[in-house]
Amino acid sequence: MSQAEGAAGAAGSSAEGAARERTGSAAEGAVRAGAGRNPLWTFGILRSEFATTLRRWRTLALLGVLAAVPVLIGIAVRIETADGSSAGAGGGEGGPAFLSQVTNNGLFLVFAALAATLPVFLPMAVGVIAGDAIAGEANAGTLRYLLVAPAGRTRLLLAKYAATLGFCLVATLVVAASALAVGALLFPVGDVTTISGTTIGFGEGLVRAGLVAVFVAASLTGFAALGLFVSTLTNSGIAAMAATVGLLITVQIVDTIPQLSAVHPYLFPHYWLSFSDLLRAPVYWDEVLKNLELQALYAAVFGSAAWARFTTKDITA
Amino acid sequence: MAPNDSAETNGTAARPGRRKAARYIVPVAVAGVAAATIGLVPALASSGDPDLPKITAQELIEKIAASDTEQFSGTVKISTDLGIPSMGGLAGSFLSGAAEGGDGGKDASSADPQAKLTELASGTHTLRVAADGPDKQRLSVLDDTSEYSLIHNGDQVWAYDSGSNAVYHADGKGAGKAPHGKEQAAPEGVPTTPKALAEQALKAADGTTSVTVDGTARIAGRDAYRLVLKPEQKGSTVGSVTVAVDAENGVPLKFTLRPSSGGKAVVDAGFTSVDFGKPAASSFAFTPPKGAKITEADDAEAEGHEKEARKAAEKAQGDLGKFEGEGAPKIIGKGWNSIAEFKTPGGAALPSGASESEASKGVPAEAQQFLDALGDKVSGKFGSGTVFKTRLINALMTDDGRVYVGAVTKDALVAAANAG
DSSP states (O other), X not given: XXXXXXXXXXXXXXXXTOOOHHHHHHHHHHHHHHHHOOTHHHHHHHHHHHHHHHHSHHHHHHHHHHHHHHHHHHHHHHHHTTTSOOTTXXXXXXXXXXXXXXXXXXXXXXXXHHHHHTTTHHHHHHHHHHHHHHHHXXXXXXXXXXXXXXXXXXXXXXXXXXXXXXXXXXXXXXXXXXXXXXXXXXXXXOSEEOTXXXXXOHHHHHHHHHHHHHXXXXXXXXXXXXXXXXXXXOSOHHHHHHHHHHHHHHHHHHTTOGGGTTTGGGSTTTTGGGGGGGGSSSOXXXXXXXXXXXXXXXXXXXXXXXXXXXXXXXXOO | OOTTHHHXXXXXXXXXXXXXXHHTHHHHHHHHHHHHHHHHHHHHHHHOOOOOOOOOHHHHHHHHHHOOOOEEEEEEEEEEOOOOTTOHHHHHHHHHXXXXXXXXXXXXXXXXXXXXXXXXXXXXXXXXXXEETTTEEEEEEXXXXXXXXXXXXXXXXXXXXXXXXXXXXXXXXXXXXXXXXXXXXXXSSSOOSHHHHHHHHHHHHTTTEEEEXXXXXXETTEEEEEEEEEEOSSSBSEEEEXXXXXXXXXXXXXXXXXXXXXXXXXXXXXXXXXXXXXXXGGGGOOOOOTTOEEEEOOHHHHHHHHHHHHHHHHHHHHHTTOOOSTTOOEEESOGGGOEEEEEOGGGOOOTTOSSOTHHXXXXXXXXXXXXXXXXXXXXXXXXXXXXXXXXXXXXXXXXXXXXXXXXBOHHHHHHHHHHO
């Protein structure tokens, strides 16, 4: 299939009524690339992926829910401690981590909110986006038009994965930013006591918060690859999302069964909470690095599995 | 990868089936390489034991004794497996009976060092230690999302539990006399550094032990000799004690205690990373965070606390086969086979009431029955009694209220009871 045909096909498809703005812009990128084959060629499809992913109502609703979590936690803690009692009284057991420090320093709301959303909300949102990536297109009948653009399946898959990773980062930053705003509004901010008991300035505390947010986003990369792989297995978007989120829950249950402790270090959520190691002084890197290695491994295995599946699959929808 | 790879797979390939299958080799290969790496790298790393000049066991022990390293910081991993299945409470009571007895009535702060450090007596924990001379030490227990820090700086002792944002503070003379003042970072109740453990083991070793140097090892990136202590007497539950000693400065880096019954080590404590440079001064500084709940230890309490801690420490030493100290019970035998004999008031006691009988008073009768159900009934010339077993310490409680405790087998306990 030549470049020209591809562009024509893409243009034709949008004319046919698969009215997808994306297809147009992808074709546009392809046409530009066809002229000079400049490196921006890949970015055309990537940019259109980002735009469609982030502009969907579904995505915006997910981000809205994520942003609401810190607001809820902040208001609840504020009401609970209005009479001067400390939050998480009774040893701080049971509630999300870092909750007892929130009253004294609003910055800790960032960590409390991330600790509260990381086990369920964040990965669920990522699972929805990743599960929908390929299967959703197939379900809507738009996958074959996408493939007509001369990007090739590998490149399309990479763009889909990149868009999912972009969503991971955006979702985490939304939680962190919302928590920071709520924390600064409702609680005092100032010098930060690390969980090791040493004191650091507010500026450095902010840097650590940013680091934690990026690390949490990186913690989701393995799961995103898993979701993408599941998404290549089916033509039903709903099935892919449900399977991905179901896998998440199953793996998290397995991670809590002590008799299965031998496999725990190889489960993708096992080191998720290690982000709190970034709040120690000095930072305890062991589990942080283990988590990053594990996520890279999951991304490599399931990313290549998704590639193997997607590039050999018969596209019927 | 090429723009037209979709065209390729849409039928131009001669054998599409095989091509399809071939692509799945990639994820399988990635997973295989990863599995191989996880399996092989530790094996390769451990095979590279360093070449060090020969040293006799005596020289090595002298090296440990002469070691005067006062500045270090590092991470310690400690695993304890006394073989008490799903009995966290009982495991705790082995070491914390005294502490809990002493604190009974007062609502204990979650930042209280005694309560916290006895948690180390079971399971696996990651600790961070730092020391800068006798006046500045710090010990942190790393939990999932929180950290427990014990900071000793001059005459101030702070404990901070970030999970509950609670602070424990002791200062002045009370703290000065408190066990924090000893040379180890955490002498409170549980010896946590490999050095403290090694010193206990060497003390117990006197005359009844074969001490050998068994090759070398690399611990936390440093060359070390392995000193192996084996009880020569029969009847001890201690199989062997291995201490890895830094070849350069004689600091024990790793301590492993294996039971004679084989299997997993009972105590395995070692540095996973260590630095003998001066730790940052900020490590020893602590300002209570705003709004934290602060529990002050007044002098009287601190003194009592010290006593409790010392008693708890005796019990910890008991773990290494040694009972001694104030209000000492009668000791039968010597070395590793020492058996402590003592009478309990009221004729019954927890096996943990080793040197602290008040502790057992608080135990409700139901708990007592429950504990009885756990033991093995034995009988002999002494009458009959119950043996409580762990992988290391066994205790025989006779029906007439005598208790024999030691790191020895059941038969040795019965023999001691018969002789007594």
